[in-house]
Amino acid sequence: VKPDPRGAMNEASNTTLNVNLGERSYPIAIGSGLLDDPGLLARHIEGRQVAIVSNTTVAPLYLERVAEPLRAAGREVIEIILPDGEEHKNWSSLMQVFDALLANKCDRKVTLVALGGGVIGDLTGYAASSYMRGVPFVQVPTTLLSQVDSSVGGKTGINHPLGKNMIGAFYQPRAVFADTGTLATLPERELSAGLAEVIKHGAIIDAPFFDWIERNIEKLLTRDQAALAHAIARSCEIKADIVRQDEREGGLRAILNFGHTFGHAIENGLGYGKWLHGEAVGCGMVMAAELSCRMGYIERASVERLRALVNAAGLPTDAPDLGAERWLELMEVDKKNEGGAIRFILLKPLGSAVITTVPHETLLATIDACVA
Ligand code: NAD
Numbered sequence: 001v002k003p004d005p006r007g008a009m010n011e012a013s014n015t016t017l018n019v020n021l022g023e024r025s026y027p028i029a030i031g032s033g034l035l036d037d038p039g040l041l042a043r044h045i046e047g048r049q050v051a052i053v054s055n056t057t058v059a060p061l062y063l064e065r066v067a068e069p070l071r072a073a074g075r076e077v078i079e080i081i082l083p084d085g086e087e088h089k090n091w092s093s094l095m096q097v098f099d100a101l102l103a104n105k106c107d108r109k110v111t112l113v114a115l116g117g118g119v120i121g122d123l124t125g126y127a128a129s130s131y132m133r134g135v136p137f138v139q140v141p142t143t144l145l146s147q148v149d150s151s152v153g154g155k156t157g158i159n160h161p162l163g164k165n166m167i168g169a170f171y172q173p174r175a176v177f178a179d180t181g182t183l184a185t186l187p188e189r190e191l192s193a194g195l196a197e198v199i200k201h202g203a204i205i206d207a208p209f210f211d212w213i214e215r216n217i218e219k220l221l222t223r224d225q226a227a228l229a230h231a232i233a234r235s236c237e238i239k240a241d242i243v244r245q246d247e248r249e250g251g252l253r254a255i256l257n258f259g260h261t262f263g264h265a266i267e268n269g270l271g272y273g274k275w276l277h278g279e280a281v282g283c284g285m286v287m288a289a290e291l292s293c294r295m296g297y298i299e300r301a302s303v304e305r306l307r308a309l310v311n312a313a314g315l316p317t318d319a320p321d322l323g324a325e326r327w328l329e330l331m332e333v334d335k336k337n338e339g340g341a342i343r344f345i346l347l348k349p350l351g352s353a354v355i356t357t358v359p360h361e362t363l364l365a366t367i368d369a370c371v372a
């Protein structure tokens with residue numbers, strides 16, 4: 001009997017990290033086939049009732065695989081299926097969750113399970129933070145972005161008509177299960193968008209990881225399970241480490257916004273949804289690298305390395321032509337800019353980040369150089 005190669009790979013590539021936040025610490029399990037481990041979720045869920053929150057895209061693909069073992073373990077499973085889309089990360093979806101919890105007489109021992117991407121994770125986490133003044137929640141992120149980014153850090157919330165993520169809370173999950181197998185069904189554009197945040201983690205703090213991504217970008221794009229597991233694990237470690245040092249966003253955590261000042265301007269300037277967030281961040285990182293180079297912080301060759309990697313990941317590298325005036329206006333409204341001057345996260349050198357203001361002319365020249 002030959003050993004099951006898939007089994008062998010699972011052994012090698014499945015890992016569990018621990019996010020260290022004192023009594024709010026929690027494990028992140030990463031690997032392929034996690035959802036096929038029948039007892040895994042049940043072991044992390046104490047109460048009798050479990051409410052799985054998902055959407056109309058993800059539920060038909062994965063909900064039964066999560067629900068069935070929980071029922072087999074004697075849990076009452078409530079399924080709450082929301083419409084798909086960022087536009088539904090709102091008050092009315094939140095009410096839909098509370099309505100279902102109350103209609104099913106869920107008490108404060110109910111556990112909420114978020115099964116989906118960042119939209120479902122953020123909304124479910126916020127519902128958990130406030131239902132009966134707080135009930136446990138578990139994340140089963142199914143997009144690369146949610147596996148490498150939104151499932152770590154404890155930010156939960158919904159959008160308000162006047163602003164994205166304006167209503168929310170810091171609330172930590174009990175556990176995160178990132179099954180790389182679920183990425184098999186993810187649309188290509190969404191996979192690339194997630195890779196933007198992976199590249200970001202290497203660029204701001206871990207040069208060897210950046211090198212690794214360069215060498216493995218093809219494997220990541222073809223969804224090699226072991227490569228994905230490594231990229232997710234290292235990303236979660238990096239983000240968790242930064243968040244542990246700055247849970248409520250006082251200082252260090254700002255470096256996670258590398259590429260985001262330019263990126264938000266692109267998202268906003270083109271109208272939300274035209275480019276995916278990760279696409280705007282990909283291009284935004286190239287712009288921030290260009291600016292770093294013009295400030296004398298990195299070599300031209302480093303800018304070109306970042307540009308080549310962003311491009312190889314299937315992300316745009318040419319900035320949209322919004323007009324210089326509009327670019328400045330859009331960056332000035334970015335939430336992260338306190339007290340006047342725009343503060344940029346720049347590379348100094350590739351693999352570490354600094355936060356600084358820049359001369360107006362240097363910024364203008366950068367925008368000019370990056371616009372297609
Ligand atoms: P998303 O949740 O909208 O998912 C993207 C699309 O992929 C959706 O259509 C979804 O239904 C679909 N999908 C999900 N998993 C799938 C799968 N396995 N197979 C096929 N299709 C699948 O988007 P996202 O990029 O995961 O998350 C974006 C959201 O995350 C935003 O609302 C953003 O504000 C939030 N976010 C939060 C944090 C945080 O720290 N809390 C960080 C970054 C982003």
Ligand code: MG
Nearest residue numbers: 197260277281
């Ligand atoms: Mg982001």
